[in-house]
Amino acid sequence: MHKIWLILLLLISNLAHANEPGIYFWDNQEHFVAGENCTVIPEEQNPFRVAHNEAGVSLLGEEGNTLSTLPHNSLVKLTEQDGLKPENSLNIEVVGLNSESSVSESARTQRGDVGFISALNLRPMDDYTFVLTKDAIDVEIGSGLLSTRATVWQLVSDTSYYRLKCRNMSSTRHYLLFRILVADNKHTPRAYVGVSLHETEILEHIATLNLDRSQYIFRNLMQNRPLIEALRNSRVEVENEVQDTFNDPDADALGSMTETFSDPEKELLDTRLMICTQQRNGTVNIREENLTDIKFRANLGEVVTVFQDFEEENSRTREIGGRTYTFIRVSFIEREESDQTEGWVAQSFVKRGSDCLAYNRYHRGNIVTEDNDPDRITSITDSDCCEFPLNNRPTHPYTSGMRRFEANRSGGRRKHAACDLYRFINEPAVAIASGTVISNLYYFYQGTYAVEIEHPGGYIARYGEITGRRATGIRPGLEVTKGQRVGFIGRVNSGCCRPMLHFELYAGTMEGDLTDSSESIFQRREDLLDPTNFLLRWQEMKF
Amino acid sequence: MDKRLKLGIGLIFLSIIALVALKLLSQETQKSPSIIKDDKNITRTSSINKKKKSDGKDDSVKPKQKLxxxxxxxxxxxxxxxxxxxxxxxxxxxxxxxxxxxxxxxxxxxxxxxxxxxxxxxxxxxxxxxxxxxxxxxxxxxxxxxxxxxxxxxxxxxxxxxxxxxxxxxxxxxxxxxxxxxxxxxxxxxxxxxxxxxxxxxxxxxxxxxxxxxxxxxxxxxxxxxxxx
Structure with missing residues (x-):
């Protein structure tokens, strides 16, 4: 097949041409970026797929176990992964979830989950269209002209797919071209948007229209209309480390905010390091090693870890705009973008969440009410409580052997303070009930981690031997709902044992840390409970 | 002197010289490190000899330098x-x-x-x-x-x-x-x-x-x- 280059025609976007569809590309941090001097190139490859099975699609682990269930007609992207894989399956990462779904919350796959899907359950994206639902990111395309919610997205695939290439986008990325339609005008696209495999957040919340419904829309489209170039909206590169791209109506208030958190209050806040700007929508430049070239931009609240160099070159300085900045190298551990995960940033823009006023002002997190938590209970001893902390039955009984509560440890000098629930690595662990997150992830045992949640009635559960991957919405002070993911099953790095969830339960009637180095045979606080009967009851209710 | 006698004395003399030469040669072999092909032995031997001259202790194995x-x-x-x-x-x-x-x-x-x-x-x-x-x-x-x-x-x-x-x-x-x-x-x-x-x-x-x-x-x-x- 020979490739034919299409050369774009027009220019200019002004009020007179306001109805001409603009061309943009999507950036998870900067949202819609107007393309400059764009060309469109036919493309054979498309890494996106639709997961198709009306009963839900199983997302599998490397051993063929079901990690979670993907709603029918959700959107995924193909990825590369090393290691084992189930037969006739493909590696994928979840991009967007179809809102029309009967899959329960606790079993449902989430955006960003990785695993394997049977090739039989994957369909090309071409035959579907996607409506961004009310939960989608609420941003505007093109300076207030169009809001994204309720827009209809269709992959441009006439005789081939198309790749958008603009002067102001990364040369190493491929951006697949989508048409954006609105309900009141299905004849003319309102915009064309390039979406990269690496940044797909705009497609997280979707309602997928299947072939029949899509064909109705297709009939109304002028499919052969030439693609039109937009914008000569050149973005001026300003050598400021922070770009305040939007006016923040709270800016004045924020500027006058001088409160600081007292120590006890700080302990309830997120203590992780993160990007801290003053403005809610400010972005910070992340630079290449030369400290000159800008790699990408980062937003307020993006969590980072800081590199230490074995040769002790942990920071560098550079003068920018008459001001000297000290730069440190950071890693972005929660980004989707696999090609934008590390770079150099001015040290003054990296702070602990507990020290970042803007972050704590704008990131309140989940608020659980009776409306969104119909199973709200007053105690884990309630008859209709709780959820078994795994989505599948353990592979081994937790009432016997080394897995049971009170099993011997250290030759009998200590007793096991938990039930070990054996499953497979990376399967989700879920909250047994609604509650409040007490701690961030911390090192627990042999390369695994733990998190603590306080549940109704004051009971505290420690979910141990989980991986370091943070589940969405799990940080100190935030509330969780029953069945919400709290982490992912890990495996101790000695290789001694199967992956498991180490589940501890406390009555919450005492003060102090859960772990107690005193002479207690469990080395735990004295309100430690035997979780066995609770787990057996919850297991029976769930499976 | 009878010719045969002279010859006999000459042979005996040569034999003695040969024996002495052989003996000397074998002693040299024991003494000389240069004959040993292994350089380490040379170093060690030298070290031993030197050390014995000084304090009599054996530090032939030098401690490994820490990186x-x-x-x-x-x-x-x-x-x-x-x-x-x-x-x-x-x-x-x-x-x-x-x-x-x-x-x-x-x-x-x-x-x-x-x-x-x-x-x-x-x-x-x-x-x-x-x-x-x-x-x-x-x-x-x-x-x-x-x-x-x-x-x-x-x-x-x-x-x-x-x-x-x-x-x-x-x-x-x-x-x-x-x-x-x-x-x-x-x-x-x-x-x-x-x-x-x-x-x-x-x-x-x-x-x-x-x-x-x-x-x-x-x-x-x-x-x-x-x-x-």
Missing amino acids: PKEKSFHQIIKKFSQVKLRQMKTKKFTSLLEELKLVPQMVRSRSGKGRMTVIRTENNLPGTRYIHAQFFGENNKEFIQHLSLEYKKGDNAFEEVSSMVKENYPIIASSEYRNQKFVQWDLDEDYHIWIKELNREDMQNDPFNAYDLKNDVGNIRVTIEMKIH
Whole structure:
């Protein structure tokens, strides 16, 4: 097949041409970026797929176990992964979830989950269209002209797919071209948007229209209309480390905010390091090693870890705009973008969440009410409580052997303070009930981690031997709902044992840390409970 | 003189000379290092001879020079090991780090209905990094639950670290658990120490340490932790 280059025609976007569809590309941090001097190139490859099975699609682990269930007609992207894989399956990462779904919350796959899907359950994206639902990111395309919610997205695939290439986008990325339609005008696209495999957040919340419904829309489209170039909206590169791209109506208030958190209050806040700007929508430049070239931009609240160099070159300085900045190298551990995960940033823009006023002002997190938590209970001893902390039955009984509560440890000098629930690595662990997150992830045992949640009635559960991957919405002070993911099953790095969830339960009637180095045979606080009967009851209710 | 007599005397004389020559030759062989093909023997022999001349002690085997990273790690581990784990408090630990000029950073957060304190460092010694300690409790009930650091990868990095750990900590040799790239020993009833050559899975999603998942594979992590499982 020979490739034919299409050369774009027009220019200019002004009020007179306001109805001409603009061309943009999507950036998870900067949202819609107007393309400059764009060309469109036919493309054979498309890494996106639709997961198709009306009963839900199983997302599998490397051993063929079901990690979670993907709603029918959700959107995924193909990825590369090393290691084992189930037969006739493909590696994928979840991009967007179809809102029309009967899959329960606790079993449902989430955006960003990785695993394997049977090739039989994957369909090309071409035959579907996607409506961004009310939960989608609420941003505007093109300076207030169009809001994204309720827009209809269709992959441009006439005789081939198309790749958008603009002067102001990364040369190493491929951006697949989508048409954006609105309900009141299905004849003319309102915009064309390039979406990269690496940044797909705009497609997280979707309602997928299947072939029949899509064909109705297709009939109304002028499919052969030439693609039109937009914008000569050149973005001026300003050598400021922070770009305040939007006016923040709270800016004045924020500027006058001088409160600081007292120590006890700080302990309830997120203590992780993160990007801290003053403005809610400010972005910070992340630079290449030369400290000159800008790699990408980062937003307020993006969590980072800081590199230490074995040769002790942990920071560098550079003068920018008459001001000297000290730069440190950071890693972005929660980004989707696999090609934008590390770079150099001015040290003054990296702070602990507990020290970042803007972050704590704008990131309140989940608020659980009776409306969104119909199973709200007053105690884990309630008859209709709780959820078994795994989505599948353990592979081994937790009432016997080394897995049971009170099993011997250290030759009998200590007793096991938990039930070990054996499953497979990376399967989700879920909250047994609604509650409040007490701690961030911390090192627990042999390369695994733990998190603590306080549940109704004051009971505290420690979910141990989980991986370091943070589940969405799990940080100190935030509330969780029953069945919400709290982490992912890990495996101790000695290789001694199967992956498991180490589940501890406390009555919450005492003060102090859960772990107690005193002479207690469990080395735990004295309100430690035997979780066995609770787990057996919850297991029976769930499976 | 009779010709035959002269010949006989000549032969005898030659034989004597030959014998003497042979004897001399064999003595030279024993003496001369240059005949030995192994250079080490030469060095050692020379050293032995020299040393015997001086103090009579045998220092023919010179101590292996420590690499900078070994020196760093040794310095750190030696300092940490001077304090019994049960007696290690945040204040003491912080002062040890200050002595090493590592600029400790302390972060407090909640755990249970108590407190957890994490101590890391702004600086690091060459060839090492990511010192991380977790303490639970407060004041006289404080105790260390986790202490770890990292050592730069290299050909014998695992063995270097193992050796220095054994040199400085009272490991219980009989408790050893070992598999490929991992070894663990008990230190006492409550704590053990493990050494691991890190792979990609170990580093992925670490919420504290930044990693380059391609280039950092092979670094060595050493962890002392409570037997909490």
